[in-house]
Amino acid sequence: MTDAGTLAEACTSVPEDAPHAPDLLAKFDPLIAEREALLATGVRDPFAIVMERVLSPTEAIINGRHTILLGTYNYMGMTFDPEVIEAGKQALDEFGSGTTGSRVLNGTYAGHKACEDALKAFYGTDHAMVFSTGYQANLGIISTLAGKGDYIILDADSHASIYDGCWLGNAEIVRFRHNSVEDLDRRLARLPKEAGKLVVLEGVYSMLGDVAPLPEMVAVAKRHGAMILCDEAHGMGFFGAHGRGVYEALGCEGDIDFVVGTFSKSVGTVGGFCVSNHPKFEVLRLVCRPYVFTASLPPSVVATAAASIRKLMHADAKRAHLWKNSRRLHQGLRDLGFTLGTPEAQSAIIAVMLPDQALAVGMWQGLLERGLYVNMARPPATPAGTFLLRCSLCAEHRDEQVDQIIEMFAAAGRAVGCIG
Amino acid sequence: MTTRDQTFARVAELIEPFNKKGVPLAEQTRFATDLEWDSLTVMDFVAAVEDEFDILITMNMQAQIETVGQLVDAVDTLKAKA
Numbered sequence: 035m036t037d038a039g040t041l042a043e044a045c046t047s048v049p050e051d052a053p054h055a056p057d058l059l060a061k062f063d064p065l066i067a068e069r070e071a072l073l074a075t076g077v078r079d080p081f082a083i084v085m086e087r088v089l090s091p092t093e094a095i096i097n098g099r100h101t102i103l104l105g106t107y108n109y110m111g112m113t114f115d116p117e118v119i120e121a122g123k124q125a126l127d128e129f130g131s132g133t134t135g136s137r138v139l140n141g142t143y144a145g146h147k148a149c150e151d152a153l154k155a156f157y158g159t160d161h162a163m164v165f166s167t168g169y170q171a172n173l174g175i176i177s178t179l180a181g182k183g184d185y186i187i188l189d190a191d192s193h194a195s196i197y198d199g200c201w202l203g204n205a206e207i208v209r210f211r212h213n214s215v216e217d218l219d220r221r222l223a224r225l226p227k228e229a230g231k232l233v234v235l236e237g238v239y240s241m242l243g244d245v246a247p248l249p250e251m252v253a254v255a256k257r258h259g260a261m262i263l264c265d266e267a268h269g270m271g272f273f274g275a276h277g278r279g280v281y282e283a284l285g286c287e288g289d290i291d292f293v294v295g296t297f298s299k300s301v302g303t304v305g306g307f308c309v310s311n312h313p314k315f316e317v318l319r320l321v322c323r324p325y326v327f328t329a330s331l332p333p334s335v336v337a338t339a340a341a342s343i344r345k346l347m348h349a350d351a352k353r354a355h356l357w358k359n360s361r362r363l364h365q366g367l368r369d370l371g372f373t374l375g376t377p378e379a380q381s382a383i384i385a386v387m388l389p390d391q392a393l394a395v396g397m398w399q400g401l402l403e404r405g406l407y408v409n410m411a412r413p414p415a416t417p418a419g420t421f422l423l424r425c426s427l428c429a430e431h432r433d434e435q436v437d438q439i440i441e442m443f444a445a446a447g448r449a450v451g452c453i454g
Numbered sequence: 455m456t457t458r459d460q461t462f463a464r465v466a467e468l469i470e471p472f473n474k475k476g477v478p479l480a481e482q483t484r485f486a487t488d489l490e491w492d493s494l495t496v497m498d499f500v501a502a503v504e505d506e507f508d509i510l511i512t513m514n515m516q517a518q519i520e521t522v523g524q525l526v527d528a529v530d531t532l533k534a535k536a
Contacts, residue, residue, distance in 0.1 A: 185512075190497050200513070207513035211501060224510040414493055 243383025
């Protein structure tokens with residue numbers, strides 16, 4: 035470690051004729067300029083929202099105003115569940131505020147095991163491995179499974195954590211066109227027959243809220259001898275008889291080798307996981323770098339996750355109400371004349387497509403001023419190269435809140451001129 | 455016309471729909487800085503090249519290809535291996 039005195043001395047002793055190195059942040063100048071130009075038009079920064087108070091899974095105070103939340107991933111509304119909160123408080127009292135260590139050293143507490151047991155019960159699998167975030171789960175599992183000489187075949191619209199998992203490892207990476215079974219088949223057919231192959235799919239794609247044709251893709255992947263990892267980050271809790279995800283709802287259980295998910299959406303806290311029936315799965319705990327070389331989740335977090343997961347197993351009424359909300363909002367927005375990302379409600383995400391950044395920001399701000407928070411997304415985050423407002427519904431949105439949301443979209447849409 | 459010339463001509467045809475600014479194409483034309491392609495355009499273009507020549511250009515390989523000439527060489531190499 036450099037102490038402060040040495041550092042100060044080093045700073046003042048730089049020779050005047052030292053070579054002038056470029057500013058490493060200069061490459062971001064175009065983005066800085068674009069952002070400043072946008073804010074100069076007088077709009078609030080869509081990426082700097084502060085929740086001053088959170089009143090419930092569906093309401094918060096933003097900029098001093100009571101606001102309906104339609105831009106969270108709190109699909110099942112578990113963040114304020116009394117049993118979940120109580121479990122967290124008890125763990126905080128009994129086990130302290132954090133583990134200070136990795137899972138493979140001092141960082142595995144009884145709560146981590148209980149959380150993995152809850153996941154095994156929820157998914158009906160032999161194995162479950164908890165990571166500190168969903169991002170790290172993809173980073174770790176993908177980079178560890180596929181090594182040098184292996185191939186990872188991924189959907190072009192895959193989440194950043196999947197891409198980063200690919201880059202962290204040494205495998206060859208091949209993309210196929212979003213949700214195209216034919217494109218997947220064609221690319222798999224060009225791979226060396228004897229090479230190890232991992233096809234990475236997502237149940238729900240988060241930008242448009244569209245669902246993957248998993249049965250067809252699974253059939254193609256199996257025909258080419260590939261193993262399959264399915265990310266159910268946006269499907270857990272909501273899809274399938276047990277809430278396991280899109281793969282359960284579409285009858286693909288038994289065909290998916292690894293399921294990755296997160297606690298930061300339907301579970302209502304933070305963390306990530308992978309579940310599997312692979313007999314050698316447990317070896318991953320020793321060789322997966324984003325699992326080994328990071329601190330484990332605090333006891334209060336795994337306790338809230340375990341309590342929430344066990345409740346989600348029996349959340350049929352919530353699932354039914356969330357589907358009702360999703361279908362009502364989709365129909366309401368379509369009736370108003372908005373262009374939506376999917377022809378029908380396919381998930382809890384409904385994307386409202388807009389032609390340019392000015393209209394998207396104007397609409398986003400118009401909704402916020404009326405008391406509705408949604409997400410604004412723009413290229414390159416958006417797969418279709420377009421601008422959209424992403425609405426994510428919650429099982430706790432009441433019927434009258436959905437009515438209010440549709441009214442606010444009508445008023446803001448007419449004010450900015452994107453509907454008649 | 456050599457095989458390489460033929461590959462260059464076909465690659466140039468495949469670039470055209472994505473060449474929004476009508477940049478003249480040469481060996482040294484760079485995809486990112488001259489054609490100003492973003493990652494989505496690259497994805498669509500690479501898929502078109504793969505399907506045209508029945509080859510696979512992995513993302514690892516794409517990271518090494520900056521110019522049209524380099525792509526043409528890569529296509530010819532991959533075709534020879536296929």
